[in-house]
Amino acid sequence: MAKQETLKKLGSPEELEAKRESILKGRDTSKPCVTICCGTGCQAYGGVKVTEAFKQEIKERGLEAKIDVRTTGCHGFCERGPLIVIRPRDIFYQRTKVDDVPEIISETIIKGDVISRLLYTIPGTKQKVVRENEVPFYQKQQRLVFGGNGYIDPTKIDDYLAVGGYAALAKALSQMSPEEIIDQVKKSGLRGRGGGGFPTGVKWQSCRRAQGDIKYVICNCDEGDPGAFMDRSLMEGNPHSILEGMIIGAYAIGCSQGYIYIRNEYPIAVRNAEIALEQAEEYGLLGKDILGSGFDLNIKINRGGGAFVCGESTALMASLEGKVGEPRAKYVHTVEKGLWDRPTTLNNVETWANIPLIVSRGAHWYAGIGTENSKGTKIFSLVGKINNTGLVEVPMGISLREIIYDIGGGIPKGKRFKAIQTGGPSGGCIPESLLDLTVDFDELTRAGSMMGSGGMIVMDEDNCMVDIARYFLGFLEGESCGKCVPCREGVRRMRQILDDISQGRGKEGDIELLEQLSAAIADGSLCALGGTAPNPVLTTIRYFRDEYQAHIKEKRCPAGVCKDLISYVIIPENCPGCGLCVKACPVEAITFMGKKKPVILDEEKCTKCGACYDVCRLDAIEIRSGIE
Amino acid sequence: MVTLTIDGQRVQAEEGTTLLEAARDHNIYIPTLCVNEAVSPYGACRLCLVEVTKKERQRLVASCLYFVEEGLIVRTDSERIALIRGMIIELLLARCPKAGEVQELAKRLGVRESRFRVEDENNLCVLCALCTRVCQEVVGQSAISLVNRGTDREVAIPFYDNSDACIACGSCAYICPTEAIKLEDVGDTRIITMPNCRLEFKLKQCPKCGTYWAPEKQLEYMVKKANISSKVFDLCPDCRE
Numbered sequence: 001m002a003k004q005e006t007l008k009k010l011g012s013p014e015e016l017e018a019k020r021e022s023i024l025k026g027r028d029t030s031k032p033c034v035t036i037c038c039g040t041g042c043q044a045y046g047g048v049k050v051t052e053a054f055k056q057e058i059k060e061r062g063l064e065a066k067i068d069v070r071t072t073g074c075h076g077f078c079e080r081g082p083l084i085v086i087r088p089r090d091i092f093y094q095r096t097k098v099d100d101v102p103e104i105i106s107e108t109i110i111k112g113d114v115i116s117r118l119l120y121t122i123p124g125t126k127q128k129v130v131r132e133n134e135v136p137f138y139q140k141q142q143r144l145v146f147g148g149n150g151y152i153d154p155t156k157i158d159d160y161l162a163v164g165g166y167a168a169l170a171k172a173l174s175q176m177s178p179e180e181i182i183d184q185v186k187k188s189g190l191r192g193r194g195g196g197g198f199p200t201g202v203k204w205q206s207c208r209r210a211q212g213d214i215k216y217v218i219c220n221c222d223e224g225d226p227g228a229f230m231d232r233s234l235m236e237g238n239p240h241s242i243l244e245g246m247i248i249g250a251y252a253i254g255c256s257q258g259y260i261y262i263r264n265e266y267p268i269a270v271r272n273a274e275i276a277l278e279q280a281e282e283y284g285l286l287g288k289d290i291l292g293s294g295f296d297l298n299i300k301i302n303r304g305g306g307a308f309v310c311g312e313s314t315a316l317m318a319s320l321e322g323k324v325g326e327p328r329a330k331y332v333h334t335v336e337k338g339l340w341d342r343p344t345t346l347n348n349v350e351t352w353a354n355i356p357l358i359v360s361r362g363a364h365w366y367a368g369i370g371t372e373n374s375k376g377t378k379i380f381s382l383v384g385k386i387n388n389t390g391l392v393e394v395p396m397g398i399s400l401r402e403i404i405y406d407i408g409g410g411i412p413k414g415k416r417f418k419a420i421q422t423g424g425p426s427g428g429c430i431p432e433s434l435l436d437l438t439v440d441f442d443e444l445t446r447a448g449s450m451m452g453s454g455g456m457i458v459m460d461e462d463n464c465m466v467d468i469a470r471y472f473l474g475f476l477e478g479e480s481c482g483k484c485v486p487c488r489e490g491v492r493r494m495r496q497i498l499d500d501i502s503q504g505r506g507k508e509g510d511i512e513l514l515e516q517l518s519a520a521i522a523d524g525s526l527c528a529l530g531g532t533a534p535n536p537v538l539t540t541i542r543y544f545r546d547e548y549q550a551h552i553k554e555k556r557c558p559a560g561v562c563k564d565l566i567s568y569v570i571i572p573e574n575c576p577g578c579g580l581c582v583k584a585c586p587v588e589a590i591t592f593m594g595k596k597k598p599v600i601l602d603e604e605k606c607t608k609c610g611a612c613y614d615v616c617r618l619d620a621i622e623i624r625s626g627i628e
Numbered sequence: 629m630v631t632l633t634i635d636g637q638r639v640q641a642e643e644g645t646t647l648l649e650a651a652r653d654h655n656i657y658i659p660t661l662c663v664n665e666a667v668s669p670y671g672a673c674r675l676c677l678v679e680v681t682k683k684e685r686q687r688l689v690a691s692c693l694y695f696v697e698e699g700l701i702v703r704t705d706s707e708r709i710a711l712i713r714g715m716i717i718e719l720l721l722a723r724c725p726k727a728g729e730v731q732e733l734a735k736r737l738g739v740r741e742s743r744f745r746v747e748d749e750n751n752l753c754v755l756c757a758l759c760t761r762v763c764q765e766v767v768g769q770s771a772i773s774l775v776n777r778g779t780d781r782e783v784a785i786p787f788y789d790n791s792d793a794c795i796a797c798g799s800c801a802y803i804c805p806t807e808a809i810k811l812e813d814v815g816d817t818r819i820i821t822m823p824n825c826r827l828e829f830k831l832k833q834c835p836k837c838g839t840y841w842a843p844e845k846q847l848e849y850m851v852k853k854a855n856i857s858s859k860v861f862d863l864c865p866d867c868r869e
Contacts (some may be wrong), residue, residue: 125796308775309777329689412773477778479777480778481777482755482779483757484671484720485672485719485720485755486712486715488755488778488781489722489723490719491778492778492779493719496744513743517710517715520716523708525674526671560720
């Protein structure tokens with residue numbers, strides 16, 4: 001309580017600006033600041049330990065007044081964590097360790113010298129990069145929404161204010177009518193980032209016009225796609241940008257209550273969102289009479305149990321109401337009858353985080369980014385067989401090729417690109433021939449895939465497309481809520497057929513049956529989970545039909561993945577009998593025959609785990625499939 | 629009143645009527661498996677999908693949930709719908725090959741056999757949720773509910789072993805379209821058999837004629853609910869004056 005008494009709520013936009021000025025005045029921009037990424041990825045690499053080491057070292061040397069340490073959210077380049085940026089010079093160190101800390105302080109911060117060892121080297125060259133924005137991974141990105149992550153400590157509202165935070169809210173409340181805000185959002189062309197791509201402004205307008213004593217805003221941070229983590233990283237790294245968007249939205253629509261639905265598996269996101277809510281309330285940016293405008297809004301956090309289907313708006317609302325998270329038909333839209341049958345606007349994390357940008361910089365500016373029908377930027381999770389794993393924010397309309405090669409750094413180990421799956425488990429696989437496709441809502445849909453969650457999984461020549469389809473259908477089978485027949489029964493049957501094909505039991509007519517099932521499931525399912533579930537199958541059939549046929553007709557897996565269709569063979573000419581594979585084999589299927597004699601593999605015992613293949617450096621083991 | 633067209637026929641219906649109700653009022657057949665007038669529509673079986681055209685935009689909707697609209701053009705049967713219905717029936721036939729209601733629908737829709745393998749030939753439950761809905765909406769007890777996800781979904785009592793909330797009324801067995809839930813009175817015992825459990829309840833005996841006429845729990849429930857004297861149920865309906 002004592003804390004609250006000392007902190008006077010900001011009663012007007014002027015008081016907010018005065019607060020911001022006093023924060024900036026207290027900060028010396030020339031003072032060195034070590035910003036350390038402590039997003040989930042960098043934490044896993046030891047980001048927290050590195051932070052502690054910095055604090056300890058600085059304390060021991062009595063440099064607390066001279067060096068700032070700031071933990072931030074995710075910078076996106078997860079592949080090279082823990083990431084450190086030393087500001088104001090923006091010196092970028094990667095894969096840092098606790099042992100590097102004393103040297104960084106002595107050499108870089110005190111003397112001003114760059115430690116070459118910790119710099120990022122552009123793959124395939126010997127070129128080292130000093131500054132963060134010179135790293136090729138960042139160069140083609142346009143980090144409007146995500147960029148703030150690298151500059152602020154998400155647990156400190158003052159950091160957000162220092163980079164101009166809540167100015168858009170002040171502008172909205174003091175200079176714009178709700179209708180004007182909605183008009184701006186409509187003109188900006190912003191479409192829902194949760195995957196559906198519905199025009200945000202239109203949604204808001206319908207909800208504003210809907211009849212109801214109470215209206216709700218909801219932030220969807222369920223992010224059930226196992227390959228996507230941009231919502232988590234935004235909620236962890238810049239929660240106030242999301243809150244600011246929600247408050248502006250609630251004011252424009254006329255809502256007095258909001259909910260943030262976060263999956264419980266995101267503990268840092270939950271914690272940072274809680275802290276952000278608390279601080280925003282303390283500052284008078286939430287609660288009663290926000291910035292003296294007379295507008296009231298409360299926001300609560302609800303933790304989800306992690307069901308994929310709860311990312312679907314009606315299932316999420318059912319879950320929020322305390323019911324089983326199952327979708328319902330949306331013939332009466334949720335903007336009219338949503339949460340507790342009241343008008344409700346649900347937007348995704350990233351959608352909300354775009355709002356302050358649109359309000360402060362204007363719809364015209366925003367609409368200048370992107371393609372004709374997809375405006376602004378989009379954050380993608382770039383994962384799989386790609387050199388630079390991480391989160392990338394790019395303008396709509398960039399090509400897949402640019403994302404994969406210029407930003408992602410291409411495919412590891414010189415392998416050949418095969419396909420990229422976009423949009424999460426129920427997205428489609430896009431082949432090499434479409435790499436120049438411009439990425440936006442409509443183009444991805446045209447290619448048989450979707451924007452979806454923004455997940456992007458890169459696959460190379462070693463991936464079997466039948467196996468990929470089988471894997472995703474298996475995921476969706478397990479996540480189908482089971483309410484409607486086509487999704488519950490149909491997805492399971494598709495997975496069974498794919499199992500059969502990949503295990504050598506495929507038969508003539510299977511492809512056609514998969515196509516018929518796909519049509520019935522896509523058309524007949526109750527919600528978008530079933531509606532999109534056939535995508536992985538349909539696109540792999542469309543672009544990689546020959547692989548299906550090889551499995552079905554020749555009982556051959558061209559990529560050498562499907563265990564029942566492959567065998568491992570020793571190439572005697574190449575095998576010097578080093579014995580590495582003998583040690584690696586977990587089932588003693590390989591016999592050592594003496595030095596300089598090739599080993600012998602017992603096919604009966606072999607479980608096709610691939611351990612021998614992975615350790616052999618002399619190409620003495622081959623994967624064979626079918627009659628060769 | 630609203631005027632719309634169903635299969636080329638001009639039809640009038642009260643506002644707030646569903647397409648399914650409007651069609652049935654005019655003897656237009658739409659197959660269903662999860663519809664019963666005793667409970668609210670659910671939209672899960674997807675057999676009642678119809679094509680609606682509004683402002684030249686065509687889409688598929690579940691007719692059990694979609695309300696009539698002025699000028700709406702509805703088609704209850706088309707190639708696209710036939711494919712979906714046929715596939716749903718094939719999927720259900722493979723799930724519940726012995727369910728009479730499914731077999732009848734298959735016959736009516738011209739589906740001879742399923743291309744999918746039968747996994748459990750004795751499975752009778754199509755997961756229409758009529759039982760759970762009647763228990764919640766009509767009885768008001770929610771003694772059973774749907775648990776688990778996907779094909780693991782099933783009707784169950786809490787934690788599979790707590791039947792405290794069940795008053796043995798048998799509404800679930802009565803409404804079940806496929807006899808997946810059965811009810812039998814044997815001597816002084818009512819037995820309700822569900823796909824995964826068997827529940828037994830004591831029946832009350834009429835002191836006058838000696839018949840076991842109603843479950844004790846159900847009578848207690850009614851006494852409490854209607855706030856009446858328990859003496860009302862001392863005798864069976866036949867022996868009451």
